[in-house]
Amino acid sequence: MQIAVVGAGILGRMLAWQLSQRGHQISIFDRDPIANGSAAAYTAAGMLTPYSEVATAELAIHAMGMASLPLWSALADELSVVGSGRCHAHCDSFCAQSHQPDCDLCLRQLGSLIVAHPGDRADHRHFNQQVLNKLHPTAEQFQQLNAAQLAELEPELADRFDEATYLPEESWVDNEQVMACLADALLANPEVSWFPETPVQQLGPHRLRAAEKEHHFDWVIDCRGLGAKTDWPQLRGVRGELLWLRAPEVKLNRLVRLMHPRYRIYVVPRPDDIYIIGATQIESDSMGPITVRSSLELLSAAYSLHPGFGEAEILSTRVNCRPALPDNLPAIRWEPGLIRVNGLFRHGFLLAPVLAREVVRWLEAGERYQSPFPELIQPLAVPA
């Protein structure tokens, strides 16, 4: 089939990749260049954390996230066959510590740790209760560590924390690597045409308008994130701010979350002593620079986690808005010739592989396709 994918953020690229692997002819349209742009995907921390997220999200996020994890491993294998070699350019030793030394996506499957300062133990206990009550994980999936066990996993946390929750199945990717590697793989396929810096002015069933030209397809798939707001008015932006630090005095291998009554943070390790500290979650669609208050909260929480962050360099601050629907769940809505996928909120990387897979299955099987996530795929009753 001839399919247009409008929007080349994480969802658009993942979907274009899966569709192209199934032999479809794909045209990708994006208002930005291929290598960078305004997509929320360029700001994301790349965490794939289906257990931690469920403390504040619906069970469906966990179910879809768990279905995505093996798809991320499969993608890492598929893309290493295409072989962009990007990984080896800058993060060989970093990736060698993970289970996939040749992974171009820097997929790190080392699990995450949840910690809290003594005064904030109630928040940590509440987090644990949420995960235990909602998911009933096995003792393998959800581990409560004492001081000695924590010291074994992350020695530098042992001075300040004497207990932690360890979620070994959680992982993360390098968001920029993912975006770049998917682009490389798509551009290497002659069945894929990419129209960068081409804003789509209008789209509808079987057709779209871009650069004053009308284009026709078997299907148009709208993956514009917040760019789709005029056609999907319930969409809203949820602002997120994060900081990139270079901290040679910090040696953390795993993703760490610090529980706190007001500002919870996560710390995501990257190659070259870089750590991403995130993220705020503010009901606003402002894309303005990070505020003093947010910087202070993120930085002081990071410093309280590890004093080595005191000497870190602030490399950059990043701000973007997560595309969210009123229930904070993703949605796939269709009418003949048009599919809209949106509302990935704070789970775009976690969910993109499974959402793309659901769209592909639905497209190939048609209306008789029974999704394992029944609420996800619905007809587009009233075109908004």
Ligand SMILES: Cc1cc2nc3c(=O)[nH]c(=O)nc-3n(C[C@H](O)[C@H](O)[C@H](O)COP(=O)(O)OP(=O)(O)OC[C@H]3O[C@@H](n4cnc5c(N)ncnc54)[C@H](O)[C@@H]3O)c2cc1C
């Ligand atoms: C601070 C922050 C941290 C985050 N951390 C994580 C995380 O750790 N894990 C996780 O799973 N998720 C995370 N997210 C969420 C994730 O980034 C989003 O859910 C995801 O990027 C949404 O994907 P998308 O493809 O729908 O939209 P986007 O990634 O925003 O892509 C939309 C694309 O559509 C294009 N577009 C828009 N309008 C038009 C038009 N008219 N014509 C052509 N192209 C158009 C844009 O240029 C863009 O390329 C985070 C988000 C933020 C802001």
